[in-house]
Amino acid sequence: MSLNQLGLEFAVLVDGEPLVPHGVQSQVDGTVSAYVASSVGKQFSLTLQNNTGLPLAAWVYMDGRFMSGVVVRPGTRGEMKGVPISSQHCRPFQFSALKLTDNDDVVQSSAIDVNQIGLLEVKMFRISPYMTKAEDVKPRQIAEINGVPERSKKLGSHSVTLGESQIHQTTYHCNVEYLDPKHAPFMKFRVQYQSEDMLKARGIIEMSAKEKCQEELGISGQKRKRSHAEGSNDTSHSSKRQASSSTKAIKAERLHSPSRVSSSEPSVDFIDLTQSNTTTRSSSRRRIANSADDDVIDLTDEPCKVERPGSPIRVPPSLNDDVIDLTDD
Incomplete structure (x- = not known):
């Protein structure tokens, strides 16, 4: 299932199948946002089907990091599987568990914005149909996410990493002329990714009747266990106080005159x-x-x-x- 905007279709593919978008919203500025369920260890790709009749350029960001730019000509479908490291090789995109650290002083690259982790963003620009071949293009260096502080409240989150190099279709680089200002793209796709369990916990993906029943039983069971534990503690401490009080009374009788009780x-x-x-x-x-x-x-x-x-x-x-x-x- 794809996201559609003005004749442009965008999808996140895993194992060749598009992930189902949830909570889809469209805004007046041409932005379409949604959520998808990610799985740790799964490689994925992005696809763009251009039915707008216009040549477009896409800027692809993942976790706030610029990955690459892609040109999509009218009536064609483009697929981006990873970051090119040569004309025939790329490092594929992959969902991974986000690393957490208890070191609040961890220093990240300036390219890492913790608030952007878990976000796939594609900015689309209209471009001139006339392009020139780019020469001596060097591989792009992508900043790695080495870990984020636990206080960033990203527990259970995922991030995008790059897999081992693999053969890819021949990549051609070109220079383009933008018709839209770079601060105001023609349209945008913003897809937040998390595990299916977290999306269900947030209410973004609806639980099945069976899952709702299991959740209610689990909460009820936890309450009963907590109530039983509190009751046991109360009884135990009450018995200890009574025993302590009795011991004090006996000692008092021994230390003082039998006609007085302290x-x-x-x-x-x-x-x-x-x-x-x-x-x-x-x-x-x-x-x-x-x-x-x-x-x-x-x-x-x-x-x-x-x-x-x-x-x-x-x-x-x-x-x-x-x-x-x-x-x-």
């Missing part, structure tokens, strides 16, 4: 609800961290006194001046 300080608990949704209890103070602005809402409970029953041991008045040892043997 009251311990109230324990301090808090629940820290961070972005990872983990739950820990060590105090009665509850803090909720807002993931948007990191403000903390303090829901501290007012401290309450712990009333403990009196000791069941009664000491006769005649023994008030004696020391009674209640320590276990």
